[in-house]
Amino acid sequence: MSTETIVEAQQVRKSYGGVEVLKGIDLTVRRGEVALVLGPSGGGKSTFLRTLNHLEAPDSGTVSICGERIGYGETGALRERRIAVQRRRTGMVFQQFNLFPNMTALDNVASGPVHVSGVPKGEARDAARELLAMVGLSDKTGNYPAQLSGGQQQRVAIARALAMRPQLLLFDEPTSALDPEMVGEVLDVMVRLREEGMTMIVVSHEMGFARAAADRVVFISDGLVVEDKSPDVFFSAPEHERTRQFLDRIL
Numbered sequence: 001m002s003t004e005t006i007v008e009a010q011q012v013r014k015s016y017g018g019v020e021v022l023k024g025i026d027l028t029v030r031r032g033e034v035a036l037v038l039g040p041s042g043g044g045k046s047t048f049l050r051t052l053n054h055l056e057a058p059d060s061g062t063v064s065i066c067g068e069r070i071g072y073g074e075t076g077a078l079r080e081r082r083i084a085v086q087r088r089r090t091g092m093v094f095q096q097f098n099l100f101p102n103m104t105a106l107d108n109v110a111s112g113p114v115h116v117s118g119v120p121k122g123e124a125r126d127a128a129r130e131l132l133a134m135v136g137l138s139d140k141t142g143n144y145p146a147q148l149s150g151g152q153q154q155r156v157a158i159a160r161a162l163a164m165r166p167q168l169l170l171f172d173e174p175t176s177a178l179d180p181e182m183v184g185e186v187l188d189v190m191v192r193l194r195e196e197g198m199t200m201i202v203v204s205h206e207m208g209f210a211r212a213a214a215d216r217v218v219f220i221s222d223g224l225v226v227e228d229k230s231p232d233v234f235f236s237a238p239e240h241e242r243t244r245q246f247l248d249r250i251l
Contacts, residue, residue, distance in 0.1 A: 006065065007065060008064045025061075027218065034215050037220060044221075053086075054083050055092075066089055071086070088116070091166035093171045094172050109159045110124040111160075112164050128163060129141060137155055169201075175206055205250060
């Protein structure tokens with residue numbers, strides 16, 4: 001694992017309608033590191049994840065990706081068009097797959113490089129075929145989302161995120177919408193990405209992934225990081241009572 005910092009979040013705060021959801025979160029993630037984010041519903045996990053690529057703008061605090069503060073330049077807040085350029089360093093995989101229903105798997109993966117980065121269509125489609133093969137879908141390039149299982153759709157979504165060659169992948173509950181038998185095929189892809197050195201922050205309650213692939217488990221509750229430990233220590237000897245209560249409920 002590199003010592004290079006990919007993500008640095010400092011005192012990130014976010015409120016909605018007077019309710020403070022994030023109360024000053026700090027998190028640093030190095031290149032090649034996999035951080036699994038756990039926590040109760042409503043504790044701020046997904047909101048925090050969305051602040052990392054400025055899908056949610058923090059009320060205060062800073063988020064930097066690869067040394068560049070997201071949402072801000074030398075003269076202050078950036079326009080949305082410039083923020084969109086910053087987001088290219090970060091791929092995001094959502095709970096719902098968000099594929100284009102009128103595009104084949106191949107064109108879903110190739111669309112970002114073509115329309116966002118200006119990559120020639122033939123080149124983008126060749127790269128998309130390689131990515132679909134990597135996620136085990138080389139035989140589904142011509143299928144539309146409605147012709148794919150949930151697990152297959154999520155693997156297309158991962159390939160689509162990878163097509164933009166991100167420095168960081170964010171996963172927001174990537175398996176929670178899947179039937180149990182489809183979860184493993186998505187987690188297998190994520191473990192492979194970890195082995196290839198992809199930096200990832202994963203919001204999920206998949207304990208198997210935590211033990212197989214996470215370098216750290218970050219427990220967020222009531223808008224704060226309560227615990228940040230290696231998986232072995234987190235599950236065997238959590239420091240805080242709030243963490244122990246949570247683990248007693250889910251394990």
